[in-house]
Amino acid sequence: MTDVGRHPNIKMLTMSEVVGIKGYVGNFKVEILKRARYVDESECTACGDCVKVCPVVRSDEFNEGLSSRKAIYSPFPQAVPSSYLINVNECLGHNPSVCSKCLDACDKKCIDFQMSDEKIVEEIGTIIVATGLEPYDPKELDEYGYTRYENVLTSLEFERLVNAGGPSQGEPIRPTDRKTPKSVGFIQCVGSRSARRGSEYCSNTCCMNTVKSSLVLKEHYPDIDIKVFYVDIRAFGKGFEDLYMRSKRYGVQYLRGLPGTVEELDDSSLRVAVENTATGKVEYHDLDMLVLALGMKPAKSTQRLQEMLGLQLNPDGFYLEAHPKLQPVDAATRGIFFAGCAEGPKDIKESVTQASAASVRAIRLMHKGEISAEPITSEIIEENCKFCGKCAEVCPYNAISLNKEKKIPASVNTAACSGCGTCAAECKFDAIIMNHFTDDQINSQTDAMLVEEPESKIVVFACNWCSYAGADYAGVSRFQYPPNARLIRTMCSGRVDEKFIMRAFEKGAPVVLVSGCHIGDCHYIDANKWTEKRIIKLQGKLEKIGIRPERLQLEWISAAEGMRFADVMRQMEDLRKSVSSEEIAETIEILENRKK
Amino acid sequence: MQVKSMTSADSEKQARIGVYVCHCGLNISKTVDCAKVAEVSKELEYVVEAKDIAYACSEPGQKEIVDGIIDNDLDRIVVASCSPRLHEPTFRQMLQKADLNPYMLEMANLREQCSWVHMSEPEAATRKALDLVKMSVSRAALLWPLFEETLPLTKRTMVIGGGVAGIQAALDLADNGYEVVMVEKNPSIGGTMAKLDKTFPTMDCSI
Numbered sequence A: 001m002t003d004v005g006r007h008p009n010i011k012m013l014t015m016s017e018v019v020g021i022k023g024y025v026g027n028f029k030v031e032i033l034k035r036a037r038y039v040d041e042s043e044c045t046a047c048g049d050c051v052k053v054c055p056v057v058r059s060d061e062f063n064e065g066l067s068s069r070k071a072i073y074s075p076f077p078q079a080v081p082s083s084y085l086i087n088v089n090e091c092l093g094h095n096p097s098v099c100s101k102c103l104d105a106c107d108k109k110c111i112d113f114q115m116s117d118e119k120i121v122e123e124i125g126t127i128i129v130a131t132g133l134e135p136y137d138p139k140e141l142d143e144y145g146y147t148r149y150e151n152v153l154t155s156l157e158f159e160r161l162v163n164a165g166g167p168s169q170g171e172p173i174r175p176t177d178r179k180t181p182k183s184v185g186f187i188q189c190v191g192s193r194s195a196r197r198g199s200e201y202c203s204n205t206c207c208m209n210t211v212k213s214s215l216v217l218k219e220h221y222p223d224i225d226i227k228v229f230y231v232d233i234r235a236f237g238k239g240f241e242d243l244y245m246r247s248k249r250y251g252v253q254y255l256r257g258l259p260g261t262v263e264e265l266d267d268s269s270l271r272v273a274v275e276n277t278a279t280g281k282v283e284y285h286d287l288d289m290l291v292l293a294l295g296m297k298p299a300k301s302t303q304r305l306q307e308m309l310g311l312q313l314n315p316d317g318f319y320l321e322a323h324p325k326l327q328p329v330d331a332a333t334r335g336i337f338f339a340g341c342a343e344g345p346k347d348i349k350e351s352v353t354q355a356s357a358a359s360v361r362a363i364r365l366m367h368k369g370e371i372s373a374e375p376i377t378s379e380i381i382e383e384n385c386k387f388c389g390k391c392a393e394v395c396p397y398n399a400i401s402l403n404k405e406k407k408i409p410a411s412v413n414t415a416a417c418s419g420c421g422t423c424a425a426e427c428k429f430d431a432i433i434m435n436h437f438t439d440d441q442i443n444s445q446t447d448a449m450l451v452e453e454p455e456s457k458i459v460v461f462a463c464n465w466c467s468y469a470g471a472d473y474a475g476v477s478r479f480q481y482p483p484n485a486r487l488i489r490t491m492c493s494g495r496v497d498e499k500f501i502m503r504a505f506e507k508g509a510p511v512v513l514v515s516g517c518h519i520g521d522c523h524y525i526d527a528n529k530w531t532e533k534r535i536i537k538l539q540g541k542l543e544k545i546g547i548r549p550e551r552l553q554l555e556w557i558s559a560a561e562g563m564r565f566a567d568v569m570r571q572m573e574d575l576r577k578s579v580s581s582e583e584i585a586e587t588i589e590i591l592e593n594r595k596k
Numbered sequence B: 001m002q003v004k005s006m007t008s009a010d011s012e013k014q015a016r017i018g019v020y021v022c023h024c025g026l027n028i029s030k031t032v033d034c035a036k037v038a039e040v041s042k043e044l045e046y047v048v049e050a051k052d053i054a055y056a057c058s059e060p061g062q063k064e065i066v067d068g069i070i071d072n073d074l075d076r077i078v079v080a081s082c083s084p085r086l087h088e089p090t091f092r093q094m095l096q097k098a099d100l101n102p103y104m105l106e107m108a109n110l111r112e113q114c115s116w117v118h119m120s121e122p123e124a125a126t127r128k129a130l131d132l133v134k135m136s137v138s139r140a141a142l143l144w145p146l147f148e149e150t151l152p153l154t155k156r157t158m159v160i161g162g163g164v165a166g167i168q169a170a171l172d173l174a175d176n177g178y179e180v181v182m183v184e185k186n187p188s189i190g191g192t193m194a195k196l197d198k199t200f201p202t203m204d205c206s207i
C-alpha cells in the first residue's frame, strides 16, 4: 500500500469519485470530484495531537463500529495517505468560535476549515475498473438475529476482533461480557446461494475465510469449541483442501445444514436449531458467539459507473467481461479492463492475478503511443440522411451524433464505432454505408448462392463472434450435418438488414436463418436486441403479406455451441424440406407484385 | 474517411481476381474435389487466375499466391481454405507483402464449414464448396481498399478503486513506466483487504 503512496508515477486521489466520463479509448476525459479532507494531506505528519483534544466521539467504521474514534481521525493505523481527516458532519467547529480545539493543537497548522471540494479533470488513455465489493448486509432480513443479539457478529466484525490492530488487540472477546468465548459457531452462505435471501451465486471466498478464522482461533485457543454450519464446503483452490483438513484435525466440527432459528439464552449465549442433513435430525447447539460468513455483493457504485462507461453487467450485477475465456479482463468497450471483485466474487490471489492481467492488457494497448482503429466502421451519406435519429438511438457505442432541430446530418465518430453495422441495418433511408459489409457486398453473396437450385439451399446469416465461430467449432469437432446451408458472415447479427432477408426470399430461398450471440453475450454490447426486434417484426410482416413466417428463423448460437449449431442445421434442413417449389414460386410472385 | 468517392461500379471495372483453393493436405481435399473447384472458378467473372494449392498458409503456398498476384497483375484474391477466423490475419499480411491493400481479400471456408462437416458426402460437399467460392468471388469483386486510421493516445491509466486489485494494477502499470491516476472514494486506499487479519491460503497478514 505504501508503495502506491510514494510511487512517482502514481497520482493518488482519495475521497474521490468519478462523476463524468467523455471520449473513447486512448482519449478519455474523466471528471473527478475530490471531497475536502480539511487536513493538508502533504503536511500532516500523523502525530495525532489533534485527536487528543477533539471532543466528538463516534463509532469507528474501520473496526466495523466495534471501537470509537474522534471527528478528526486517521482511517486506520496503516492508512495511505496517512494524513488525518475531519468528518465535517460530525465536527462541531466549522465555526472556530464553537470548537476549533484541533486547530490550536496542530503545530504544523495543517488543518484548514476553509478547504472545499474540488473538481479535477484528467486525460486518460485506458481505464481499469477495480471497484471491489460490498459485503452483504445481514440487517436487511435480520439474518440469524443479527440486529437483536449482540453476540451474533459478521465475518468482517470478527476479522477486526481477531486482528492485533483491532479494537480488542486481537482478543476474540464476546461483545456482551468481554470474555473469551468457549464456543464459536460459524454460519456459512449468509447472503449467498439462496434465491430468497441475498443472491443466488456463490461468493467464492466465505468458506475459506471461515476455515482460516477457525485456524486462527484454534492456534491461540486450542480448547475453543468451533462448529461450522454449512451447505457444502468449497475448498477448490491450490492449498485450500490442505487448510480445510488442518482445521478438521484441530477439531473444528463441520455440520452440514444451515440453522433454522437462533435464540438468545439468559446468559446471552445463543441456541442454534439446525437440521443436520447428514443425519436428518434436528439438533440444538448452544454457542457463546456466532459469526455470519457474509457473501459479497457488487460495490454500490457499480451501476452508476456502468451507465457512465457503457459497460454491461451479468445477471448477478457484476461487470461482464468481453469473453469469458479469451478476454476475461477486457470490457466489451475497448480500453476498459476489470480487476478484482468488480467482475465477480474472488479471493485475494485471484484479484491480484487479474489485476496484473488487466494492467498488461492496458499496456498492450498503450505502448505504441497511438492506436489504430479498424477501418470496418460505418459512414454516413449525408445527402440521404433525413435526420431521423434512428442510427444514434441504436448505436451501442454512442458513436453517432446528429442534430434533428438544426438538421445537421448524422456523423460517425470512427474511433468510437466498433463496426457492428446495426445503424446501417436500421437506417430506412440508405444513408449509411457499412464498410467491408456493404449492402451490395452482402447481397452479392446471396445472389451468387441462389443462382442455381435455390430451393435446395438454406441462407444463413452468422455473426463473426458467436454463431460463425460456433459453426467453425462444429467443424473442429467434426459434427456432421446436412450440406445445404451456406453461411454469410457479418460482424454482428445487428447488421442483417430486412432488405437482405427479403432479397433472399425474392431469389427463391426456401429458408433464411439469422443467427447471433445469445442475448446478453453480444460482442457489441446489446446490438443483437435490435436483431431480435427486427426479425420478430419482419416475421409479422411476412405473415401479413402471405409468406409463411416460419421460413425466417432466428437462433442464438454461442462460439462454444458446435453441437447446437449442427442440431440447428438439421432442424433447418427439415424446415427446408417442408417448403415446396410451388410455395417458393408463390413467394417470388408476392414479392414481385409488391415491388410494382 | 475511406471511400465515399469510390463506387462499387468503379471497383468492379478494375477487378482482377485470383482464386486459390487450398487442399490443407487431405483435410479439405479428401472430401472436396479441389482441382475441380479451381477449374470451375476460372470461368467466373473477373477471375484471372484460379489454382489449387497444397498448403496455402505455408511459406511456399504464400509465395505461390504472391507470385500469382504479381504475374497476373491481380488486385484482389479469394483464398478458399480454412475459416477466416483462423488465417485471415495471415493472408492480410501476405497481401501487404504483395503491395495490395489487406482488405482486398475474401476467404471461403471450405474446411470448418464444409469438408469437416460433410465427410461422407464428397459430391454435395464439392457442390457446396463451389457455391462458397462463387459467393466469395462476387463479394470480392465489390471490395474496396480500407485504411486503418491512427489516433493519438494518452499513455495514462485511471484505476478506479484502491483495493487489493486496484493497488496491484496501479503498481504494475507504474513500474512499467506508465502514469496512473488512482481514484478511491474512501480516505485511505486498502479496500476490504486492509480489514482482513490473516489471509488464506498462506495465513499471513494482509497489509
Ligand code: SF4
Pocket (backbone or CB within 6 Å): A380, A384, A385, A386, A387, A388, A389, A390, A391, A392, A402, A409, A410, A426, A427, A428, A429, A430, A431, A432
Ligand atoms: S438513421 Fe439514417 S436517416 Fe436517420 S439519422 Fe441516421 S443516417 Fe440519418
Ligand code: SF4
Pocket (backbone or CB within 6 Å): A377, A378, A394, A395, A396, A397, A398, A399, A400, A412, A416, A417, A418, A419, A420, A421, A422, A423, A424
Ligand atoms: S456500426 Fe455499430 S458501432 Fe458503428 S456507428 Fe453503427 S451502430 Fe455504432
Ligand code: SF4
Pocket (backbone or CB within 6 Å): B022, B023, B024, B025, B027, B028, B054, B055, B056, B057, B058, B081, B082, B083, B087, B111
Ligand atoms: S490455409 Fe488453412 S486450409 Fe490451407 S493449409 Fe493452411 S490451415 Fe489448412
